[in-house]
Amino acid sequence: MEKAVQWDELVDVLVVGSGFAGLTAAIEAAELGKKVLVIEKMKRAGGNSIISDGGIAAPGTQLQADRGIVDSEKSMYDDMVTAGLGLNHPKLLRTLVSQARSAFEWTVDALQVPYLDRVDIFGGHSVARCYTPQGVTGATMLKRMLKRVAELSIPVLYSTSFRSILTDNQGRVLGGAVLREYDYRTNTGVPAKIRAQRGVILASGGYGADVAFRSIQDPRLDETIQTTNKVAATAEVLKSALHIGAASVQLSQIQLGAWASPDEQGFGHGPLFADYILFQYGVIVDPSTGRRFVNELGDRRQSADAILRIGHPCIGIADSRAVEHSGWDISRAIRKGVVKIHATMDELAASYGIDAATLQASISRYNGFVQDGADADLQKPMVDEASPIEEAPFYAMRLWPKVHFSMGGVAINERSQVLDFDGRTIKGLYAAGEVVGGVHGASRLGSCAISECVVFGRIAGQNV
Amino acid sequence: MEKAVQWDELVDVLVVGSGFAGLTAAIEAAELGKKVLVIEKMKRAGGNSIISDGGIAAPGTQLQADRGIVDSEKSMYDDMVTAGLGLNHPKLLRTLVSQARSAFEWTVDALQVPYLDRVDIFGGHSVARCYTPQGVTGATMLKRMLKRVAELSIPVLYSTSFRSILTDNQGRVLGGAVLREYDYRTNTGVPAKIRAQRGVILASGGYGADVAFRSIQDPRLDETIQTTNKVAATAEVLKSALHIGAASVQLSQIQLGAWASPDEQGFGHGPLFADYILFQYGVIVDPSTGRRFVNELGDRRQSADAILRIGHPCIGIADSRAVEHSGWDISRAIRKGVVKIHATMDELAASYGIDAATLQASISRYNGFVQDGADADLQKPMVDEASPIEEAPFYAMRLWPKVHFSMGGVAINERSQVLDFDGRTIKGLYAAGEVVGGVHGASRLGSCAISECVVFGRIAGQNV
Numbered sequence: 001m002e003k004a005v006q007w008d009e010l011v012d013v014l015v016v017g018s019g020f021a022g023l024t025a026a027i028e029a030a031e032l033g034k035k036v037l038v039i040e041k042m043k044r045a046g047g048n049s050i051i052s053d054g055g056i057a058a059p060g061t062q063l064q065a066d067r068g069i070v071d072s073e074k075s076m077y078d079d080m081v082t083a084g085l086g087l088n089h090p091k092l093l094r095t096l097v098s099q100a101r102s103a104f105e106w107t108v109d110a111l112q113v114p115y116l117d118r119v120d121i122f123g124g125h126s127v128a129r130c131y132t133p134q135g136v137t138g139a140t141m142l143k144r145m146l147k148r149v150a151e152l153s154i155p156v157l158y159s160t161s162f163r164s165i166l167t168d169n170q171g172r173v174l175g176g177a178v179l180r181e182y183d184y185r186t187n188t189g190v191p192a193k194i195r196a197q198r199g200v201i202l203a204s205g206g207y208g209a210d211v212a213f214r215s216i217q218d219p220r221l222d223e224t225i226q227t228t229n230k231v232a233a234t235a236e237v238l239k240s241a242l243h244i245g246a247a248s249v250q251l252s253q254i255q256l257g258a259w260a261s262p263d264e265q266g267f268g269h270g271p272l273f274a275d276y277i278l279f280q281y282g283v284i285v286d287p288s289t290g291r292r293f294v295n296e297l298g299d300r301r302q303s304a305d306a307i308l309r310i311g312h313p314c315i316g317i318a319d320s321r322a323v324e325h326s327g328w329d330i331s332r333a334i335r336k337g338v339v340k341i342h343a344t345m346d347e348l349a350a351s352y353g354i355d356a357a358t359l360q361a362s363i364s365r366y367n368g369f370v371q372d373g374a375d376a377d378l379q380k381p382m383v384d385e386a387s388p389i390e391e392a393p394f395y396a397m398r399l400w401p402k403v404h405f406s407m408g409g410v411a412i413n414e415r416s417q418v419l420d421f422d423g424r425t426i427k428g429l430y431a432a433g434e435v436v437g438g439v440h441g442a443s444r445l446g447s448c449a450i451s452e453c454v455v456f457g458r459i460a461g462q463n464v
Numbered sequence: 465m466e467k468a469v470q471w472d473e474l475v476d477v478l479v480v481g482s483g484f485a486g487l488t489a490a491i492e493a494a495e496l497g498k499k500v501l502v503i504e505k506m507k508r509a510g511g512n513s514i515i516s517d518g519g520i521a522a523p524g525t526q527l528q529a530d531r532g533i534v535d536s537e538k539s540m541y542d543d544m545v546t547a548g549l550g551l552n553h554p555k556l557l558r559t560l561v562s563q564a565r566s567a568f569e570w571t572v573d574a575l576q577v578p579y580l581d582r583v584d585i586f587g588g589h590s591v592a593r594c595y596t597p598q599g600v601t602g603a604t605m606l607k608r609m610l611k612r613v614a615e616l617s618i619p620v621l622y623s624t625s626f627r628s629i630l631t632d633n634q635g636r637v638l639g640g641a642v643l644r645e646y647d648y649r650t651n652t653g654v655p656a657k658i659r660a661q662r663g664v665i666l667a668s669g670g671y672g673a674d675v676a677f678r679s680i681q682d683p684r685l686d687e688t689i690q691t692t693n694k695v696a697a698t699a700e701v702l703k704s705a706l707h708i709g710a711a712s713v714q715l716s717q718i719q720l721g722a723w724a725s726p727d728e729q730g731f732g733h734g735p736l737f738a739d740y741i742l743f744q745y746g747v748i749v750d751p752s753t754g755r756r757f758v759n760e761l762g763d764r765r766q767s768a769d770a771i772l773r774i775g776h777p778c779i780g781i782a783d784s785r786a787v788e789h790s791g792w793d794i795s796r797a798i799r800k801g802v803v804k805i806h807a808t809m810d811e812l813a814a815s816y817g818i819d820a821a822t823l824q825a826s827i828s829r830y831n832g833f834v835q836d837g838a839d840a841d842l843q844k845p846m847v848d849e850a851s852p853i854e855e856a857p858f859y860a861m862r863l864w865p866k867v868h869f870s871m872g873g874v875a876i877n878e879r880s881q882v883l884d885f886d887g888r889t890i891k892g893l894y895a896a897g898e899v900v901g902g903v904h905g906a907s908r909l910g911s912c913a914i915s916e917c918v919v920f921g922r923i924a925g926q927n928v
Contacts, residue, residue, distance in 0.1 A: 086684045086772060087716065213885060216711055216875055219902075220550050239885050245707060247680055250716040252551065252872075308550060379843075408716075411680055421703050423676060438683075 005166065007175065007195040011037040013464050014176055014196035015203060016162045016237055019049035020138070020453035021433025021460075022203030023145040027110075028461025030152040034198060038154060041161040041182050042232050045146055047205050048434070051230065051267070052138040055120065055130045055447040056107070056454065058100035063119050063131060071127045073097040080448060083124045083299075084407075084441020087250060092439045095414045096448075096455050103454040104131060111144040122446035123300075130447040138450070161189060164240045165200065165429065171244070173200050173428030184232065199428040199464040202418070203457065204237035206406030206434035208254070213239070214403065217252040220308050227403040228257060228267040238435055241410050246429070247421040249437030251408035255444055258303035260402035261338045262313050269333035270397050274316055277326045277395075279303075280383050282318030283366050284399060286310050290349070290358030292366065295380040301443055304401040313400040315352050317363075321391040330395075339397045348394050363389050405444050409437035416460035430464055432456035469630065471639065471659040475501040477928050478640055478660035479667060480626045480701055483511035484602070484917035485897025485924075486667030487609040491574075492925025494616040498662060502618060505625040505646050506696050509610055511669050512898070515694065515731065516602040519584065519594045519911035520571070520918065522564035527583050527595060535591045537561040544912060547588045547763070548871075548905020551714060556903045559878045560912075560919050567918040568595060575608040586910035587764070594911040602914070625653060628704045629664065629893065635709070637664050637892030648696065663892040663928040666882070667921065668701035670870030670898035672718070677703070678867060681716040684772055691867040692721055692731040702899055705874050710893070711885040713901030715872035719908055722767035724866035725802045726777050733797035734861050738780055741790045741859075743767075744847050746782030747830050748863060750774050754813070754822030756830065759844040765907055768865040777864040779816050781827075785855040794859075803861045812858050827853050869908050873901035880924035894928055896920035 015026045018040035030036045040047075059071040076097045081088050107113040114134045121128035133140035149156065161182040166174045175196045179189025207213045208229035214221045227233070242248055259279070261270030278284070279296045284307075286293050293314075294306035307314050323330065333339040342348035345363065349356040367388035369375040375382065410431050411419040418429040433453040440448065479490045482504035494500045504511075523535040540561045545552050571577040578598045585592040597604035613620065625646040630638045639660045643653025671677045672693035678685045691697070706712055723743070725734030742748070743760045748771075750757050757778075758770035771778050787794065797803040806812035809827060813820035831852035833839040839846065874895050875883040882893040897917040904912065 085769065087682055089683050212887060216713055216885065216887075216902075218551055219553050235885070242706070242712075242885070243709060248706075248712055248715065249680055251712065252714040252716055305549065421677060421680065421699070421706070423680075438680075 005174070005193055005195070008192040009037065009194040011035045011194065011196055012198040013037070013201060014039065014194050015201045016176070017047060017203035017205060017433070018045035018156055019047035019203065019205055019433060020141065020145070020450055021457040022201070023142070023149055024454050024457030025201045025203055025432055025461035025464070026154050027145065027148050027152060028458050029464055030154050032462065034464070036154045037194065038149070038156040039160040039162060039178060040156060040158050041184060043158050045156060046138070046142045048229055048233060049138045049450070049453065050142050052450065053136050054133040054138040054140055054450065056104055056450040057125070057130050057445070057447040058104040058451060059097060059129050060101050061104060061131070064129065067119055069119060069128055071129050075126055076100070076129060079124055079126050080440065080445055083443045083445050085443065087253070087441030089249070089438035091414050092412070095459070096439055096452055099455045100451045103451060103458060106458065107141060107454060111141070111148055113141045113144050124445040159189070162204065162237050162240065165244050166193065167244055171426065173426060176200055196428070199430055201460045201464060202237055202241060202410070202429070202431040202435050203433045204435045206233050206409070207235035207238060208403040208406055209233040210235040214254055217408070218254050221254060221403055225401065225403060226260070226262065226265070228260065229403065238409060241418060241429065241431070244426065245420045246418045246426060247411035249408055249411045250441070251437065253407035253442050254403060255300065255405040255407060256304035256401040257404040258300055258307060258399065258401050260400065262398055262400040264336055264338050268338060269336055270338040272328055273330045273333050273339045273395065273397055274399060276328050277322055277330070278316040278318040278397065281322030281325070281386060282316060282389060283363065284314050284316050285354065285359065285362055287315050287352045287354045288312070290354045291362050292378060295375070295378045297380050299443070307399055307401055313398040315354065316397045316399050317348065317389065318395050319389045319391040320393055320395070321387055323395055325385060333397070339395055342394045342396060344392060345394055348396050352396070405449065406434055407437065407440045407442065407444055409435045411438065412436050412456070414459070415463045416456050417463070430460040432460045469638070469657055469659070472656040473501065473658040475499050475658065475660055476662040477501070477665060478503065478658050479665045480640070481511060481667035481669060481897070482509035482620055483513035483667065483669055483897060484605065484609070484914055485921040486665070487606070487613055488918050488921030489665045489667055489896055489925035490618050491609065491612050491616060492922050493928055494618050496926065498928070500618045501658065502613070502620040503624040503626060503642060504620060504622050505648060507622050509620060510602070510606045512693050512697060513602045513914070513917065514606050516914065517600050518597040518602040518605055518914065520568055520914040521589070521594050521909070521911040522568040522915060523561060523593050524565050525568060525595070528593065531583055533583060533592055535593050539590055540564070540593060543588055543590050544904065544909055547907045547909050549907065551717070551905030553713070553902035555878050556876070559923070560903055560916055563919045564915045567915060567922060570922065571605060571918060575605070575612055577605045577608050588909040623653070626668065626701050626704065629708050630657065631708055635890065637890060640664055660892070663894055665924045665928060666701055666705060666874070666893070666895040666899050667897045668899045670697050670873070671699035671702060672697045672867040672870055674698035678718055681872070682718050685718060685867055689865065689867060690724070690726065690729070692724065693867065702873060705882060705893065705895070708890065709884045710882045710890060711875035713872055713875045714905070715901065717871035717906050718867060719764065719869040719871060720768035720865040721868040722764055722771060722863065722865050724864065726862055726864040728800055728802050732802060733800055734802040736792055737794045737797050737803045737859065737861055738863060740792050741786055741794070742780040742782040742861065745786030745789070745850060746780055746853060747827065748778050748780050749818065749823065749826055751779050751816045751818045752776070754818045755826050756842060759839070759842045761844050763907070771863055771865055777862040779818065780861045780863050781812065781853065782859050783853045783855040784857055784859070785851055787859055789849060797861070803859055806858045806860060807856060809858055812860050816860070869913065870898055871901065871904045871906065871908055873899045875902065876900050876920070879927045880920050881927070894924040896924045
């Protein structure tokens with residue numbers, strides 16, 4: 001086949017995708033002298049990486065030591081296994097936690113990514129181990145990666161969609177068929193074939209925006225469910241790997257954000273209010289019954305599943321004291337109308353069609369639990385600063401889950417080589433980042449996705 | 465390709481597997497005049513079907529009406545969605561519940577399967593809708609199916625392993641490559657090719673015994689975890705379908721039995737004690753701490769996950785009053801040493817290396833909850849006949865989960881046609897039974913697997 005194909009382009013390494021995983025792999029391969037080509041189906045680089053907050057997790061850093069934070073690879077491993085319900089692939093997770101610190105240091109030393117002088121903790125992590133770039137956006141790191149890509153003269157072909165993997169008759173990957181001048185609205189472009197002599201690295205991200213693909217695995221996630229992802233987060237590259245025999249791992253593990261609002265697109269501004277104020281200090285009620293139905297501080301998966309079972313958006317409510325006490329600035333969510341302010345609880349009830357008397361009874365019952373320090377109905381753990389919901393005005397937000405992250409993807413080994421269902425490597429095929437399955441198991445913890453992109457992007461770029 | 469291949473056998477329909485799904489499909493296709501061949505890799509028919517208890521679920525039957533049991537398709541649908549955590553494919557589940565009654569009646573009328581004069585209820589079903597064959601074994605129905613297969617002169621080739629699906633260059637399925645005189649211990653046999661002019665029906669069962677395949681999806685399920693399945697429950701036929709582009713559905717949804725004993729092979733006799741006596745009336749403790757850690761009446765998935773998290777077998781304990789009250793005969797489990805009898809709680813503790821004082825404290829605390837009618841630690845719902853654990857001798861069993869059922873498999877439509885990831889049918893390819901994914905979602909309810917085999921086996925046989 002190699003000789004029969006008319007190749008339009010000849011490189012050592014073809015990298016599919018220009019988010020953190022793809023650019024990292026491209027940089028590492030080019031540093032080792034490989035001729036690298038990056039393709040990106042959209043008009044700009046960055047995929048979902050650029051719209052993230054950019055936080056990266058790593059244990060045992062100097063920033064932690066400076067603050068007396070005691071952390072270890074084992075602690076991060078255990079936290080991720082707890083969140084992942086034990087479904088994490090042990091070898092991949094060990095690789096991640098053992099290389100996260102050097103990956104983080106590489107972003108500082110080699111890429112000069114500027115980080116804020118702080119260490120953050122997110123839900124599910126037992127200690128603070130998250131480092132946030134200046135601007136609190138993935139754009140900060142992406143800009144530095146693109147700078148390094150330019151210094152290394154790595155070409156990035158935009159509007160180029162990867163369609164299929166080309167192999168020889170032994171199954172070795174030779175390269176890929178692509179569509180150049182790609183228009184994702186019409187799904188058309190100009191066919192071309194790229195020969196990649198050392199290998200193809202898939203770094204195409206997740207399938208959160210691919211309604212057909214995700215709803216085969218989780219039929220609840222049909223077109224009525226939005227996503228925090230970019231529209232480009234679709235499965236065609238993943239499918240091209242499955243098509244040549246790559247093993248799929250845990251495709252039905254798809255993370256939903258329970259903190260999302262149906263009244264805005266994408267991630268939006270509502271989650272700040274939901275995740276940082278109302279889950280701690282407020283309640284979620286079903287508007288059709290006026291009653292609570294879920295422990296508001298349960299894990300992400302439980303809350304989202306419970307709201308989906310209700311079958312319609314639910315109402316999150318907190319009072320003024322909670323908002324003030326939290327210290328968070330939710331003015332953008334209010335300005336956009338995602339969080340609404342109500343002078344009285346009766347007005348709030350009327351605004352969402354909730355029976356006012358039942359709602360008031362639910363709030364009073366919850367306030368009793370706050371006084372008791374124990375939630376007899378739903379076992380919500382009462383935080384120390386919990387206070388009754390009583391101080392007008394009241395803040396409310398509609399809640400309806402959005403697809404946030406694909407835990408599933410292709411199987412790889414610790415060298416980022418793609419595996420088939422019999423555990424054999426597919427020669428010449430590598431993968432890194434969200435397109436890979438198994439690192440996070442049933443649920444990904446915040447800031448661990450970027451660690452995964454950089455760790456496995458580096459491994460893929462070094463091994464290809 | 466069709467002309468290039470040297471076919472060793474020419475039939476209309478090739479059925480892969482001789483359990484309930486395969487034999488049902490073969491019978492239906494032969495009744496419609498097709499020339500059918502059934503292949504079975506083992507030396508005898510029946511797969512996991514023959515070792516099941518044979519119970520089949522259906523709503524709205526005469527047996528229910530005779531007993532004044534009010535049931536409906538909607539009720540069965542809702543029960544299965546609740547157990548399946550909403551992951552059930554709606555169209556497939558609707559097909560199942562709407563055709564379960566006629567499938568059950570077909571086994572009575574066409575196959576003459578003799579059922580006991582009773583209607584049973586199993587966990588997760590909201591009403592009694594399960595029909596148990598004489599002998600409480602799948603062998604009863606299998607015998608009748610084989611009788612009908614013989615009457616219809618359908619050949620069944622034993623020791624014949626299906627290896628790969630052969631297609632033409634448009635992707636239409638032509639037939640399959642098999643190994644005859646197959647020896648599963650050496651995984652060898654004599655190659656042959658079978659042309660199936662109308663289609664191939666995959667009815668090869670689940671992958672509960674395929675350690676490599678299942679542990680890609682759930683790494684906890686390595687070789688240290690046993691299975692209730694036959695050794696033949698491996699994934700090669702499922703993989704052959706994935707290899708030609710069939711969509712996989714929810715492969716990581718694998719059901720564990722928390723009621724299993726590591727001290728016997730297969731399903732065994734311990735589950736009768738565990739599931740019907742100790743979960744209701746007793747406690748499960750971690751021998752390393754002497755404490756309870758899970759609601760013993762939580763769902764199957766929660767209990768199994770909790771025991772796996774503990775990391776070693778746990779001890780289930782009930783007292784003599786519970787065993788007597790239950791009315792179950794557990795003598796076989798006792799004879800085999802799976803359930804042990806201890807004269808005192810101290811002796812029981814010593815036998816499992818549990819600190820006796822801590823164990824006694826745990827039992828006393830639990831007995832207090834029984835008196836209160838509420839479990840303040842783990843929220844186990846106290847059954848009406850709950851009584852304190854105090855009547856010597858005490859019965860104990862080691863608990864360690866076994867793989868029981870594969871909810872995942874290939875995607876099909878309501879006509880049992882196998883689908884690719886874009887929702888297109890793969891021409892000439894059908895599937896039925898446990899090899900199919902999506903009907904049960906996250907968890908299968910007892911007796912619904914046989915309904916699935918018969919309903920989709922009939923559909924496949926009629927449509928091929």
